[in-house]
Amino acid sequence: MSAPREDARGGTTAPGGAHPYDEPDLLRDQFRQLLRYRLLIICGIVLxxxxGGxxxxxxxxxxxxxxxxTVRMPTADPFTTGSVDRVAMxxxxxxxxxxxxxxxAARELGMAPGSAPSxxxxxSVTNPPNTEVLRFAYSAGDPRVAAERANAFVTAYxxxxxxDAEETIAHNVASLEAQREPLLERREELExxxxxxxxxxxxxxxxxxxxxxxSGQxxxxxxxxxxxxALDTSGGRVITEAGVPGSPxxxxxxxxxxxxxxxGIGLGLLAAWVRLVFDPTVRSSGDVTRALRAPVLGVLPRTGRDHPDQLLAEGRLGEEYRSVAxxxxxxxxxxxxxxxxxVAPRGSIEAPLATSVNLSAAFAEMGMDPLLVEADLRTPTLTDQLRHADGVRPGWAGAAGGADGGWPAGVRVPIDAGESGIFDLVPGRRVRNVPRALTSQAATRLIGHADAKGAVVVVLAPAVLSYADAIALVDRVDGVLVVCDPSQVRRDDLARVRELVVxxxxxxxxxxxxxxGSGQEPARGDVPPAGGTVPHDGPAGAAGDKHRARTTSDRVRERERDRRARALPPEQRDVGSETLGLRVLDPSDMEDGSSRQ
Structure with missing residues (x-):
């Protein structure tokens, strides 16, 4: 029987009682993270x-x-009878x-006595172990000078x-001769x-x-x-004469x-390690998993730009979304x-927006009945970026109206997801009181659509740590998917998200x-034109909305034109606008008995 698994509420995660992140995995993960700081390592190598150069x-x-x-081998000491001593090296x-x-040596070289210290x-003189050899090594900038002075020191030594030996012998000979003199005189007297x-x-x-x-004495x-x-008074024997060195x-x-x-490699790795220790951001999927205590369901491939230009992904990116679904x-x-x-931890909603759209398309491709709910009631933009499925109507009609006559207003829009099929969208809109709209009975009934057979509801909400909107929806939605850039989000942010959700x-x-990229606050919403601000749909929007930067000036102009079109009466709107690419259906049109094909 396997050990219990830890879910997001705080149990264990590895079956069989094994921890999913053992020490070797952590070490490999940290080493891979060190390699992310290639610039520091390269700077260390260059330094x-x-x-060295x-x-x-x-x-x-x-x-x-x-x-x-070689110092002369020991012989019978002439100064002490019968003793044999070794040389004290x-x-x-x-x-x-x-x-x-x-x-x-200075006298040997013809130099002044005062130059002896220099x-x-x-x-430098060394004695190899277990030998009676002295090695004289002299260092100089000129090879001939080095050889000459090394030989001079050997000769001087x-x-x-x-x-010293001759002086000692002469002293001893004089002492013996002094002892012999009275004996010679006494011998002459006896003779x-x-x-x-x-x-x-x-x-x-x-x-x-x-x-x-x-006479015997x-x-x-x-x-x-x-x-x-008769003693040999030489101090030793030269076994290696200093020659002129050929190389420094x-x-x-x-x-x-x-x-x-x-x-340099060591310095670079040390600098990278210090940078890693003090870096508050996560650098790998392992860090995300440990902070959220939830698995990483997918890693989206790089697209070569800040964010995709179109929401419905293709190729490798689309396959990764299908894998997550x-x-x-x-x-x-x-x-x-x-x-x-x-949701995202904080910052831009662009990445969660693209994720929610592509997951809805993937669910539709799997044969489910997906409903995408745009719960971003502060800067809603999905109606500007998706295209309506022409000639197809959803077989559902919502409530007569949401809180304060605002969101949700019972409007669903069929969205053409290409080969994946069709899914329904409940677009967001700015309301006077966002918390009241999100917690209203109409919103609860809307999310309850997931209880229908084969249905699935995907709710897009603003960043958890920027607004409390996502937390207000958690008790109704339950399952939360976090979308983030690991190089832009902090570990503390992910831990805080987990605390709030759980x-x-x-x-x-x-x-x-x-x-x-762009894991901070910019990248979404209307941009105020130079010298002014973009007007809101109402006074409540002016009090609570945060304006975020768009990526291109063309999209800003399109948004402003769309806002003005929505401000017109319904009969005057340009429903064929290429910019919108979407037709918003009135509830009465959806109740006329026609069903979705």
Missing amino acids: GLAG WLGLTANETYIATSEV GSERRTAVSDLIARR LGRGL LGNRQA GELDALAEGSGTYDSAVADLTSI VSEINAQVSSLR SGPGLPLLLGLGYIV FRLAYDESFAQRRRLLV GAGGLLLGAVLHSW
């Missing part, structure tokens, strides 16, 4: 390449010459970079090490005494023993002096450009009531996404 072109070329020295490395070596700045003593006497034997002992000291003087060190221009490209027709919640309220007892059936 990285510019930085600038470093490669402006940085001074540096040449590094390297020489390696850490101490030797510190000595190699000391000022003492720098001064000796001379030592280009030197080895010379300093040899001088003189032996000449005066008779052989075989006890005194003679004692003097011979003393002379033998002193002198021989031992002479051996030590000889071993010290460090990254070249191609490598710097590659690093700049990589860093089929999904709605087989939705259990919609099939029970067959009432559909088409709070009013409605059900969010889903959403239809488009990319026509």
Whole structure:
């Protein structure tokens, strides 16, 4: 048994207990959203390449010459008897970079002693692990200078090490010679005494023993002096002599450009991520679904312009509308009531208007009896954009009149949807009190037409967050379809729409996404001419209507001419006007007994 599903009122959505948006899906969705900010990513790449190119072109070329020295292998220490010590490479490395070596290198190069500090700045000495090797590396702008100074430091280091060894040997030899001097004098005295003593006497034997002992000590000291003087005092051996480097060190221009490209991509993605975090608009169908807690029923393809010039769509756009209509027709919640309220979160009504017309045409094509109700009583325009089905009358007559003699007035207009068939339209009109007209008994009976067998009612209302008209109709229509541009609507707006619809007892059936743009307030209604305003049908319209911009000046002129035609008596109207393309039927004409073919 599967887990309960979450509908628009707040249950769960995935059967089987699985959440429909797991973490991998969210990560993929976020990555796709990052790619929408291509301009930021491209700017980051350009900035990285510019930085890498600038470093490669402006940085001074540096040449590094390297020489390696093996410090002399340890032998028996001549200064401490019988001890064998290894060379302390850490101490030797510190000595190699000391000022003492720098001064000796300056003398080796024929430079003044005061230049030793600046001379030592280009030197670096390292000791490879587990070796007794010192690597001298000197950096300079001239390759010959780098090689010359690296060799000079090696010579200075080895010379300093040899001088230290010779000084130590000389000190020890002098000490041994000082110890030998009294022994030599005593030996000479004993030799003189032996000449005066008779052989075989006890005194003679004692003097011979003393002379033998002193001679042995002198021989031992002479051996030590000889071993010290025989030591090799060289500080080490050069195993790699610094040569003139053939190319500068460090990254070249191609490598710097590659690093700049990589860093630029990182900067671009970081900027895109920051922009995404602080972007309040939705950027994908997943965001819409999460905000509305309702599925996305369709994504309308791009039309290459702000909005379609004709309401009845063809081609890919028309097929997408048919797909949405089929999904709605087989939705259990919609099939029970067959009432559909088409609205936008805020802004223009152009996209919901086109959606409601094409859904009505699709329902007619499916064999249903659709009724399109234009519940936009502030700026109604459907009668200006649809064409009447000539010679066909609907087999229905409405009530004698709506609230205040206004809307709905029992008038239905058959609309020719081409190959899809015919559907009925209840056009909107401006009334004195919009809320009263929308909640009147006549409006309720009109929407109740969906209870008839095979009938479906599609209601077009203004934006939910712009007016309360849609909320006033929710309890009568129930099913709500939200039409929005994900790049223009905010997540907070969608969440607010859901709160209002669910709070009013409605059900969010889903959403239809488009990319026509203009998701703000402009794009619909009469435009005041320069220097004045377009008059309304009555004083009430002047008090409550919002004027929205049209897309072309031609449509403005057509609207003004149509308004003047509607202001004339019925017998003087030009019913054959090409602009209208629609014939509004009087209720008495629909009650004469003729039926729709």
